[in-house]
Amino acid sequence: MAEHTPRNVLLTGGAGFIGCNFVRYLLETDPGVKIVDLDLLTYAGSLANLEDLPDPSRHVFVQGDICDQALVEGLMRKHDIDTIVHFAADSHVDRSIEAPAPFIQTNVVGTFHLLEAARACWLGDGGDGNNRRFHHISTDEVYGQLGRSDPAFTETTPYAPNSPYSASKAGSDHLVRAYVHTFGLPATMNNCSNNYGPSQHEEKFLPTIIVSCLAGKPIPVYGDGSNIRDWLYVTDHCRGIDTILRHGKTGECYNVGGCTEWANLDLVKMVCSNMDEVRPRSTPHADLISFVTDLTGHDWRYAIDISKIKA
């Protein structure tokens, strides 16, 4: 097992949902770490997500694009970056079905430029990449979809992405793998199931349910609501990423999941029943459920086998 101690971290997408939770996690758990946070502040990122950090003096925010390789290389040299944790992405499946182009640009081209910057700074001029680590965050959606009784995805499940989002993430995963094998870049990767928790954008499923309940508006449920997702609390994902960063083997990919499969409709009903208790209204919140036509890029079931990271 190749141990790594992150000291000067370039974190991409740290004003987004999982990124901002990871910034907090790292500052809280490792007093020796400094973070340079590179985020373009698209509609999905917000500086409000970075208010009240545990130790803000160890966090530098830079607004910029991961596709700007000169900027990335400049930041890496200026801050003597030894670790990259790469969250930045266009991340909403529905948007990728409406307009795929930004997903290819950020997720594929942006990841390529980050990898090139890491190669130039860590492996150029005789560098050997020792004590350096590039960690790439990906999704279980690259594996495609499962039937009801199919076994969960493992790290060796063949890729079969079905939406422009998952295809763009698959493309970025392949680039990371190629940079390990072709250039010896010290990189690791993880594929995670659906996250939930604080600072998630309102367009995602759980916030949409809660906001609709609060506003007394229809709660949109795709198809018949039978689609199944595996759910993981965001801080548990952060703990998994941190574990891989420090103890993972370079060149390896690790699945991270919650082993908590829920059909969408059951999840909506559970949230509605909780809302009935904390915010009672004249009729049950479940009356707000409104079925809408499903999108063709949506997968039916995801489930993730986490034996490797557990071991």
Ligand SMILES: NC(=O)c1ccc[n+]([C@@H]2O[C@H](COP(=O)([O-])OP(=O)(O)OC[C@H]3O[C@@H](n4cnc5c(N)ncnc54)[C@H](O)[C@@H]3O)[C@@H](O)[C@H]2O)c1
């Ligand atoms: N949310 C989930 O359930 C989930 C599950 C598995 C994997 N992931 C992956 O985790 C990562 C983070 O997901 P999230 O939900 O926090 O996403 P998010 O959409 O909440 O945040 C993405 C962040 O990236 C920034 N960004 C976008 N394009 C950029 C660019 N070109 N340059 C710099 N910054 C840019 C945005 O401003 C935003 O702050 C993504 O790679 C996603 O694919 C997410």
